[in-house]
Amino acid sequence: MQIATFTSRRCTEMGDVELRFYEILIREEIENLCENGRFLQMASYIQHGDISVFEHSVGVAYMSVFIARSLHVKLHHMVLIRGALLHDYFLYDWHEKDRRHCLHGLRHPRLAMRNACEDYELTKREKNIILRHMFPLTVVPPTCREAWIVCLADKICAVLETLHLSKRRYREYFPMALRESYMR
Known part of the structure; x- marks a missing residue:
């Protein structure tokens, strides 16, 4: 039985073993x-459309791996995955009318990094991913390959989510274990 993956029909060049490796x-x-932080709290907040911040972050992680593998980019895959999962770790509902949520697009990378640093030990590259994922809205560009890929993956996922093209796909492409364990 083949595991449903984020790449599905679009990435047949990656073998089943490699796909399962990244899913694992x-x-x-x-x-x-x-287990070690507040990561699951992200499921309580909506990101775009009806997609939670948790689902968005997992989608960005899968999209980041897909981009990196498709382009045959050499990088630190665990840094890429971890940075993608934590890039929106701001832990609040930015849709609520609140003065502190003003300019969310500009401010949330720093809040996400602050929260991530409180809960986890981060590498320099993971910090760069979190801080720079909103480029070009935030004017300082990413400085490592992993951050550039997450920045691109975030934009792709955000567009799909905003246009309501992702919910069904996320549920279809995520591995069964993730779907059952974490998604509403």
Whole structure:
């Protein structure tokens, strides 16, 4: 039985073994983040459309791996995955009318990094991913390959979510274990 994946029909060049390897890495990192911090709280907040921040972050992690593998980019895959999962770790509902949520697009990368640093030990590259994922809205560009890929993956996922093209796909492409364990 073949595991449903984020790549589905679009990425047949990656073998089943490689796909399962990345699914396992992402799943294990999600479990690690849930056990050691407030990561699961992100499921309580909506990001775009009807997609939670949790679902968005997992989608960005899968999209980031898909981009990196499709382009054959050499990078630190665990840094890529971890940075993608934590890039929106701001832990509030930015849709609520609140003065502190003003300019969310500009401010949330720093809040996400502050929260992530409180809960987890981060590498320099993971910090760069979190801080720079909103480029070009935030004017300082990413400085590592992993951050550039997450920045691009975030934009792709945000567009799909805003246009309501992702909910069904996220549920279809995420591995069964993730779907059952974490998604509403």
